[in-house]
Amino acid sequence: MSNILTLPEITQRKQVAKSRLFAIEQIDLTFSNGEKREYERMQGYGRGAVLIVPMLDNETLLLVREYCAGTHSYELGFPKGLIDEGEIPEQAANRELKEEVGYGAKKLTHVHRVATAPAFFAASMEIFLAENLYVEKLPGDEPEELEVVVWKIADYQALLAQPDFNEARSIAALMLVKDLVNKTSK
Incomplete structure (x- = not known):
């Protein structure tokens, strides 16, 4: 049996901090079941x-x-x-x-x-x-x-x-x- 997952929708993004190496971004998400959550993630500036x-x-x-x-x-x-x-x-x-x-x-x-x-x-x-x-x-x-x-x-x-x-x-x-x-x- 295979569950096909649907990525949550990003409803809002906001940069909350920034350094020379990365930025911290707050994202507001709505999941496919209607659940809403706020996450923070780091985004690098480089190419990997x-x-x-x-x-x-x-x-x-x-x-x-x-x-x-x-x-x-x-x-x-x-x-x-x-x-x-x-x-x-x-x-x-x-x-x-x-x-x-x-x-x-x-x-x-x-x-x-x-x-x-x-x-x-x-x-x-x-x-x-x-x-x-x-x-x-x-x-x-x-x-x-x-x-x-x-x-x-x-x-x-x-x-x-x-x-x-x-x-x-x-x-x-x-x-x-x-x-x-x-x-x-x-």
Whole structure:
């Protein structure tokens, strides 16, 4: 049995806050059953974002440890960044890889698109597997040099146990790429 859902009607929109990164919008909704609700959501200004899982070889991942203002801590995760104007996601992935890790990729495979927090944030991220790496460093926009961390994919459970590897997008990317690598190596 299939239920066909009807999107609620947006009866009013109002911007309630704005920063250089996003705006908060209040939306008044009327659902198909007549129920009315008020929601708030964040709207980004960009063209989306990318997260890259770089593999130095068939067994070795490259991660970065960088400062995260939201948690005021250094977190371990995969390189990521915004898609710049005029770029397609693959170009942004290769640029971010060069800026954050110091490698480019001859092969980029789109793995999955993930929603960051769809209940209240209209943003998504494209996850890429980067292979056939070559050394190439581009200057990035980070305020300090990022620490590049080498990790064997076979030791993924130890990575998951690291207290500073807790960002949901990086964990999802790790599991997706682990499954992809397992399928292609058989």
